[in-house]
Amino acid sequence: MIKEALQYIIMNFTSETKNIEGQIYSTQPLHAVRQATPEPLQVRNLSGLVDYIIHNYDEQPAVLIQVSSPTEVNVYSTFNRDMIRNHLLKASALLPSIPFERFLDLEHFNILLQSCFVPNEHRQTLLAIVGNVKDEHVTTFGDDGIAQQVTAKTGVATVAPVVVPNPVFLKPFRTFVEIVQPESQFVFRMQKGPTAALFEADGGAWKLTAIDSIRAYLSDRLQDQIKGGRVTIIA
Structure with a gap:
């Protein structure tokens, strides 16, 4: 009985890979174990983002700052083992609601x-x-x-x-x-x-102006980090 049980385990739970006409196959279904990624820290202004970068709170050797829109800027690290960027911080502008196109x-x-x-x-x-x-x-x-x-x-x-x-x-x-x-x-x-x-x-041209102004603001306040290769800004 024990021998048959061991043989069953070996046959059904041992995974092998086979190369068939250049394609790699597994004899058992496999599931990826995803690496945990942090929730981004939320701030409401650009000065909070600048403070975070200057003090390097999370001890990141390099970060990427993306000016996504006139109201949102994101900070990312490099890829993790799953080829996903760690989203470290998100700055969202706190603005009034203006009812355009309404009388x-x-x-x-x-x-x-x-x-x-x-x-x-x-x-x-x-x-x-x-x-x-x-x-x-x-x-x-x-x-x-x-x-x-x-x-x-x-x-x-x-x-x-x-x-x-x-x-x-x-x-x-x-x-x-x-x-x-x-x-x-x-x-x-x-x-x-x-x-x-x-x-x-x-025609939305103001958005491009705002994005360019945000990039200029961050470039000015993070110039030492940019020169040192620790910060890259894209917009």
């Missing part, structure tokens, strides 16, 4: 401009218009069918038709606060109510 009443639109956009000339122009509208009627005029005007307060006691500017160039908070927010083009529209909305009109 808002002028009170909420005014608050949005003041709280979610960097001050510039066009922001001030829009604030002056939406803060002084005196009539709910919005008219479209001109041969192109694009230009708009509203009745707004233009002096201490006077009102007059005011042309709504288009396009406008604004700097909403859309990337990490450590870098200059990219300015981009928007279409500003108003409707009866009155309500107002902003529509992005640069």
Whole structure:
């Protein structure tokens, strides 16, 4: 009985490899034992990422920094034995929610401009218009069918038709606060109510500007680590 049991074990649990016409086969099914990989450390700004790299907390001989988007930067080590990169850190920008392409009443639109956009000339122009509208009627005029005007307060006691500017160039908070927010083009529209909305009109070019600014920021603050070959940045 014992002899038969040993023979059964040898026949059914001993693995061999065979080369058949250049292809390697196993006589038993095999399952890979995966190497454990860490969960990435989460931070909300670029300065946290820089501190992590400078202090080399996890004692990594070299790391790769990937600027994935205007709102996300990742830090990786090299491949492990399973040819998977260890994801060491993820920086995700903490940003306000800006409702583009949605018409808002002028009170909420005014608050949005003041709280979610960097001050510039066009922001001030829009604030002056939406803060002084005196009539709910919005008219479209001109041969192109694009230009708009509203009745707004233009002096201490006077009102007059005011042309709504288009396009406008604004700097909403859309990337990490450590870098200059990219300015981009928007279409500003108003409707009866009155309500107002902003529509992005640069084809996403601001994203490339933001990514390049993030790379420049990191390159400046990690220049010693880059020169020493411990950090590589791709974007």
